[in-house]
Amino acid sequence: MKLKIQTIRDDHRIAWLTALAITIHIAEAALPSPLPGVKPGLANVVTLLCLLLYGWRIAAWVTVLRVVVGSLLLGSFLTPTFVLSLAGAAASVLVLGLAKQTGGSLLGPIGYSLLAALAHMAAQFFTAYTFFIPHEGLFHLLPILMTVAVVFGVVSGLITKQVLDRLEKMT
Amino acid sequence: MRTNSRTRFYATSVGILLFTLLAACERAPEVYQQQVLALGTLVDISIYGVDDQKAHAAVDAVTGQLEAIQHHWHAWQPSRLTEINAKLQAGETVTLAPDESRIFQQAIEVAKRSDYLFDPAIGKMVALWGFHSDERPVTPPPSRTEIQALLQQHPSMADLTLENNTLRSSNPAAQIDFGGFAKGIAIDLAIAELKRLGIDNAIVNAGGDLRVIGNKNGEPWRIGIRHPRASGVIASIETQGDESVYTSGDYERYFDYQGRRYHHIIDPRSGMPVQGVTSVTVIHDDAATAEAADKALFIAGASGFGKMTAQLSIGQAMLIDGQGTVYLTPAMAKRIHFEIDPKPKTIIVQP
């Protein structure tokens, strides 16, 4: 059973996680991508941690902050990159929320992470297609992007699990 | 219960998300395409953005119009044009309808600007070469003497005077064959008709002469230009707005005789088919001007490419010579995308 009352320690932790999320977001911007602006979504690790530790509301907040502040710092606020980040982040947060509500007991960090990664990539792709590049040929990239999503989904799931295990050991 | 409303929230938002994703997932923009036999060739009409029924009705309307134009300006079957030619030959003046007058006006102007390389008044020469029939019978090419005799009569658009819708000719040898120019006129009118019917995104393509309007929901139309010596595409263009693309080649209408090939683009100065050019592509606002310019450039050849494009104010043109070298105007060089590997040798000709 989780404690409903947030401790000061938790506040610090949430702030720290947000900072981490922003850092990862900015680092990800340096990654090359077959489709410019579309990112694997490693920062989702933080979203997932927040979801599992502190609930959906916090996860959603941290994610929004991550995208907005991250893009402000990168100078990409309100650019296409920002729109894509936001779409991906929104999709993964919503899917994570639904997953937790409907099958929370059956899912571990890897399952959640995969779902988030798939939603993230799909949303980014279709946002890119609808608003920025309405070209048939774009679909040629979709299988690759989704493969990347699956790989990163599993990887971030494993990372999340490691972090959770360490936190367990600490408390 | 709190859990249920929460689930509903997530489920709805994910549902909306999925719905928007799937809506964006329209795999191919639905293009209605129909091919009709008109203007002596296969006319390919593509329409985007309206339902099939409306598109089909539009194609029928346009086909009727194309056929009417063809009958009106037919170069050898009894038509308004043959009637005009008979009168001109007899030295009579002809009263033209306003739209007929406009067409003659346009042709006379372009002919002049092209130094009469584009000259529809050489109908007799075209007939001499046997191109006044749907399928040319296997007969030898005209003799030197025959060609010389006709050249000496010097028929030309310059012999025509157009004043207040009346047309006169000072040379009975001048017989009008609008050829591709009439096709261009027809296409321009077809496009106008489609617009009138409320269609804003379409292609009307009569073999080598096409005009496009609009696009496929933001995605431009992509036109493949045929390779003059191989089957397949040599280059492609993505269209921008309302424009016409015209390509003519020495492979379109020709006949072979005793091992030699004679094609249908006759140089008015020599009375012979043009040598050394395999295809010319022109992009311009309207199809009729594009065709006239194309013909003039074909006859001007690689050496006259720069001068003629400037003279006719053609910003985008491409010429492929007998060796496969591609000559381009700067604007065309920016737009053209070669589809073959290795890319051909290109020369950009500054105006």
Add this chain to the structure above:
Amino acid sequence: MKRGDYLVLALALALLPVLYFHFWNLGGRGEQVIIRSPNSSPQSYPLQQNRRIEVQGAKGPSIIEIHEGQVRFIDSPCQNKQCVLSGWLHSDGQIAACLPNGISIQVQGRDARYDTFNF
């Protein structure tokens, strides 16, 4: 790894080949030929299946053959037989036509690259 994790992983891994098959033409869907005749809608045939097709045109029937990924006119009721002389077509965009008969055959790769042709 919990039960749900395995399920999600299995679904994700199952999704991937579907995407590749659909968007990368890995299922061997291959190319097709579109045959157009006057006053009827275009008919398309896969090039993988050998067959002989008779198409009615303005002057009579044209015979078209598909054989091992290629297509050609075998015969047409026209004088010059330009269409037959065009020979075998096999790649995206290639087109042959019998103008007097109003029949055209056009090869199309799985992703139709061009909307129309200038020739």
